[in-house]
Amino acid sequence: MARAITTQRKITLTAVAWIIALLIFFPILWTILTSFKTEADAIADPPLFLNFHWTLENYAVVQDRSDYMRYLWNSIAIAVGSTALGILIAVPAAWSMAFVPGKKTKDILLWMLSTKMLPAVGVLYPIRLILIQTGLLDTKGALIVILTLINLPIIVWMLYTYFKEIPGEILEAARMDGATLRSEILYVLTPMAVPGIASTVLLNIILAWNEAFWTLTLTTVDAAPLTAFIASYSSPEGLFYAKLSAASTMAIAPILIMGWFSQKQLVRGLTFGAVK
Amino acid sequence: MATQHSRSAARLMMAPAVFVLLVWMLVPLCLTLWFSVMDYRPMRGTFDCCEGLGNYTRFVTSSSFQDAVVTTLMMVGGILLITVIGGILLALLLDQPIWGQGPVRILVIAPFFVMPTVSALVWKNMFMNPVNGLFAHLWRGLGMEPIDWLSQLPLFSIILIVAWMWLPFATLILLTSVQSMSSEQLEAAEMDGAGAFSRFFYMILPHMARAITVVILIQTIFLLSIFAEIFVTTGGAFGTRTLTYLVYQRVIESQNVGLGSAGGIIAVILANIVALVLMRIVGKNLDA
Numbered sequence: 001m002a003r004a005i006t007t008q009r010k011i012t013l014t015a016v017a018w019i020i021a022l023l024i025f026f027p028i029l030w031t032i033l034t035s036f037k038t039e040a041d042a043i044a045d046p047p048l049f050l051n052f053h054w055t056l057e058n059y060a061v062v063q064d065r066s067d068y069m070r071y072l073w074n075s076i077a078i079a080v081g082s083t084a085l086g087i088l089i090a091v092p093a094a095w096s097m098a099f100v101p102g103k104k105t106k107d108i109l110l111w112m113l114s115t116k117m118l119p120a121v122g123v124l125y126p127i128r129l130i131l132i133q134t135g136l137l138d139t140k141g142a143l144i145v146i147l148t149l150i151n152l153p154i155i156v157w158m159l160y161t162y163f164k165e166i167p168g169e170i171l172e173a174a175r176m177d178g179a180t181l182r183s184e185i186l187y188v189l190t191p192m193a194v195p196g197i198a199s200t201v202l203l204n205i206i207l208a209w210n211e212a213f214w215t216l217t218l219t220t221v222d223a224a225p226l227t228a229f230i231a232s233y234s235s236p237e238g239l240f241y242a243k244l245s246a247a248s249t250m251a252i253a254p255i256l257i258m259g260w261f262s263q264k265q266l267v268r269g270l271t272f273g274a275v276k
Numbered sequence: 277m278a279t280q281h282s283r284s285a286a287r288l289m290m291a292p293a294v295f296v297l298l299v300w301m302l303v304p305l306c307l308t309l310w311f312s313v314m315d316y317r318p319m320r321g322t323f324d325c326c327e328g329l330g331n332y333t334r335f336v337t338s339s340s341f342q343d344a345v346v347t348t349l350m351m352v353g354g355i356l357l358i359t360v361i362g363g364i365l366l367a368l369l370l371d372q373p374i375w376g377q378g379p380v381r382i383l384v385i386a387p388f389f390v391m392p393t394v395s396a397l398v399w400k401n402m403f404m405n406p407v408n409g410l411f412a413h414l415w416r417g418l419g420m421e422p423i424d425w426l427s428q429l430p431l432f433s434i435i436l437i438v439a440w441m442w443l444p445f446a447t448l449i450l451l452t453s454v455q456s457m458s459s460e461q462l463e464a465a466e467m468d469g470a471g472a473f474s475r476f477f478y479m480i481l482p483h484m485a486r487a488i489t490v491v492i493l494i495q496t497i498f499l500l501s502i503f504a505e506i507f508v509t510t511g512g513a514f515g516t517r518t519l520t521y522l523v524y525q526r527v528i529e530s531q532n533v534g535l536g537s538a539g540g541i542i543a544v545i546l547a548n549i550v551a552l553v554l555m556r557i558v559g560k561n562l563d564a
Contacts, residue, residue: 014374020366021383024443028386030410031398043408046417093293096286108294110555115301117551119501121523122540123304125311125533130304149300156293181285212392212504217528227504230393234508241402248394259389260382266448 028252035059035245042241058246066229068250075225075251077140078215079208082147083155083201089148090155091197095189097156098163099171109160116153120213131218140223143215147208154207155200162196202262209255226251305544312537319531331538341539343515344522351435351518352499356492358439363446363491364484368476370447371454388444392504399437400426400509430514438505442498446491453487454480486557493554500547519543 022029033049034042041052062068097105127146131137166189174188212227219228230251233244259266312331315324335341370381387395403410404425412422425433457480465475501520510516512525523543526536 010373013372017369017374017380021380025383025386027398047410047413089293092289096289100282100286110559112297114551115297117497117547119543119547121520122544123308125527126304126307152297210391216504227391227393230397231508233397244401248398252390252394256386256389263385
């Protein structure tokens with residue numbers, strides 16, 4: 001029997017929840033609103049909420065002045081590239097761990113996680129040195145490889161938890177019916193694994209897009225993604241609020257939308273299955 | 277029913293992932309270890325053997341290390357306090373039957389997806405700026421002197437910014453945990469006359485204990501390496517230099533690689549202590 005809730009209680013709770021939610025969301029909302037203001041309206045006191053002169057000029061200015069598209073392209077290339085590479089390496093590994101577990105499987109999984117916990121700053125200099133020596137500093141390729149390596153444990157782990165949920169009996173049945181390993185993977189496993197792989201891809205694109213240690217320390221101009229682009233607004237350009245807001249909005253919009261779709265996977269992916 | 281054949285195939289499929297991670301972990305770490313016992317200052321062209329543990333003692337005994345440890349603890353502790361308590365309250369609220377649960381949840385988790393450099397800069401300029409920031413407007417509107425947040429209360433300001441980014445993460449995980457609680461048990465307790473407080477402290481909180489531990493451990497690991505937020509706000513000035521930032525400055529800015537590498541190794545050791553505890557919990561869950 002469901003608990004009866006008085007309407008009044010529900011109204012109060014709804015109001016409280018909405019107020020808190022809007023407060024938490026406010027900085028993002030404010031950034032989006034400010035991106036449509038003129039610079040004068042952006043710093044008006046008292047602040048203008050909706051009754052300002054709406055304009056798109058900031059977006060045009062940001063694009064013209066700082067070559068926004070190049071940073072955007074770098075971000076896309078790095079996020080998509082590292083995720084694709086990671087999936088390519090992780091799918092076979094997670095598949096074998098889930099379906100042919102050995103005695104060491106659990107240890108290997110835990111060891112992989114432990115590499116994720118290595119503080120990046122501890123290995124910053126050697127990585128930089130290697131990249132300088134090989135001429136790969138400030139290249140997209142280097143960042144793709146590094147971000148793949150950082151996120152690989154999460155990718156393997158997420159895929160493993162998804163694959164584990166696929167019942168092994170189905171595989172056995174397929175084998176009984178004479179399916180080869182190839183057709184087993186292609187026709188039985190893949191259709192069932194696609195949702196899990198898709199959520200893993202989504203979460204990893206988000207993580208790679210927002211990664212801000214390696215992208216800030218290993219790029220200067222050529223390979224700099226949006227994280228570095230925004231950091232360049234640190235000062236004094238950051239004081240042009242409308243332009244800062246336009247640049248910020250463009251940097252976060254795609255990921256915000258993807259993030260909303262992946263909220264369930266977020267828990268699974270970032271707690272390594274410790275909370276379900 | 278795994279055959280010998282499928283076992284070796286499995287090992288082959290696992291090999292690339294294991295191999296790249298092994299290289300990724302060992303090669304740079306060994307280099308850092310090596311540099312940490314050298315007098316290595318590229319700008320002066322020194323690369324001399326051997327300092328032994330000299331770099332370590334120099335790093336650990338310097339006052340900047342001690343300050344950095346205190347700053348790191350205060351920063352991580354402050355953020356954990358806000359996000360865990362806030363997360364518990366928010367999770368309980370979002371678990372209630374309200375109108376528009378979906379949209380509310382979407383609004384609450386949004387900050388987690390904002391790029392660290394964006395959130396740090398937006399807060400720094402548009403909210404905490406002492407002249408044109410929203411807080412300054414608000415303070416003036418209330419007839420008070422505006423605060424220059426990042427130079428008067430730098431540590432607190434950064435804690436606020438990062439806590440805002442991580443509150444959604446804590447909320448989401450704790451919400452998952454609250455929702456897995458049996459409502460029948462709670463109803464039974466209510467029938468038996470348990471008040472809201474005793475239900476919270478004796479039933480809900482113990483049920484969430486594990487999720488809370490996981491949130492604390494995972495956040496600690498990520499928070500120990502906060503970088504971008506400090507990089508674009510204070511640049512490590514005004515007592516906001518954490519251990520990570522100190523190592524970064526030693527290695528990259530002052531180019532004292534030997535000393536910085538020793539610091540890096542110390543950071544690795546400290547993070548591993550936290551990681552070890554987390555692995556225990558995750559490992560236990562693997563058996564279940």
